[in-house]
Amino acid sequence: MRKSRIAAYVSSLALAVACTVTGAATAQSSSEEAATGYVALGDSYSAGVGAGSYIGSSVDCLRSRRAYPVLWARAHSPSSFSFRACNGARTTDVLRSQLGPLSSRTGLVSITVGGSDAGFADVMTTCVLQGSHACLSAISRAHSYMDSTLPGNLDRLYGAISRKAPAAHVVVLGYPHLYKLKGDCVGGLSETVRSALNRAVNHLNAVTAKRAADHGFTFGDVRDTFSGHEICSGRPWLRSINLLAVTESYHPTATGQSHGYLPVFADAS
Template identity: 30%
Template sequence: MGPLARTGIGVALTCGVLVTAVSIGQNSDNDSQKAPATAPHKETPKGPYVALGDSYTSGPKIPPQTGDPAGCDRSGRNYPALVAKELGLRTADFRDVSCSGATIADLTAPQSTDHGTNPAQLSALATTTKLVTLGIGGNDIGFSSVITKCVTTGTLFKLADKLTDITDKAPCKEKYTSGTDEVTRKIRATGDRLARALTEIERRAPKARVYVVGYPAILPAKGTACSRDMPLAPGDVTFLRQKQQELNTMLGERARASGATYVDTFTPSAGHDACSPAATRWIEPLNPSSPAAVVHPNEHGERGMATAVLSALKS
């Protein structure tokens, strides 16, 4: 996802297979059964590593801002950079092509930014690529726009002094779910696009282990805990949190269906949302207290996401 108005908002399941080889000698005098073979060990994937994704991957406004084009807002301390450092990768074995505002379409086509054009992200892949992380989807469903509209609606309700009496009111939810659930419809359509993108990643990088990285929790479980930092109607806090979980569920399902691994960052981010104390939050609210884009991960958040990815890699 990316900064509001331009960029989008936003435990790996690994299966071990134990192969047991049993051999029975044909000579009755020398019949014997071999001991079971040990389970094959999957080494933690190293480089070449390519990081794909939107602004929740790139880390806008987190210093130092690096890379080309400048409009992609990549941080030298985003989770791909931290993962690459932990894996001990050489500069030549790590490419971060994530970009603020990226959608799934930008994986296969150039993306224009305020400062330069980012080449199609999948152009960074090669047959020698061994590790790929992908964090994308929030911009495809327009989650930034949804949050912006819900904040505006919540602010109006607060000014009208209605939130104190109607704690379960969800005016924004009513707007998006009257008739057809617009957000759910977009999530489903995004899932189809993601499936095709994962197939293309596999075609271009057949030796790579692919990890689809979900989005950390933006809002708390209780809507009443968010009125100061994010002026949302309490019912809309619950609505937006549910839609983010719905998006993450789709990402996990599509990842597993394609043979990729899903990295859950939502669970470890519990209690670190935009409405939590400044010292512990992973996501900055409308008025950031540390260098980060509005409603985006700060350095703590990127570090937490890196920890989740590394845990998945080593599982």
């Protein structure tokens, strides 16, 4: 009689353990299966400024139907797609107003950010309007900002992304060189200034890549895909100064989005 009760108890315990393990595995599997949504965050380079075909509801942000996040989503049909990247967004803007769609169901996040923080728009304005000396001084200030302030801003943003979307694979994309050195341009900025601007992009990418790696994110370097297609090349994928649409200046064209950014993001995702 005692053996029978012991056998029944052991059988019940084994069944309970099996159910618990199975339930946990099922819950984990369901969670993993649910994390298939895609959220695109960031600044103008992710919004698609310069690519045209802007979405009517995003007049201020200038989100383009030709931006790499839209092209990727169209090709891969994620379970959900939220396009939050916005022209001029800094790390604080992304943190404050773009993270709403992130959740445990988010499986993929893309982002470009840091260029606006470092003041690249102001740098380019200075370089175009105020000459080489003022331009090089503005670039130097941008370098100082990248070293002193940007890493902490990126840490706060990347940490928030991880907390709100713990299952997500996060791809941080960098920025292309603006100029092909010794290229086809006649006049305009000096070769010294063009080289300094490219070095500033290198520094920004290095700072961003380091912070991304420290948070377990993937960094996508677009400099190689844009190589030979910078401003002053024969077939540029970046817009030069455009007085009729100043905001689009120094941004990727539709081809820059589809041939420069999209392949890097597709490989990294």
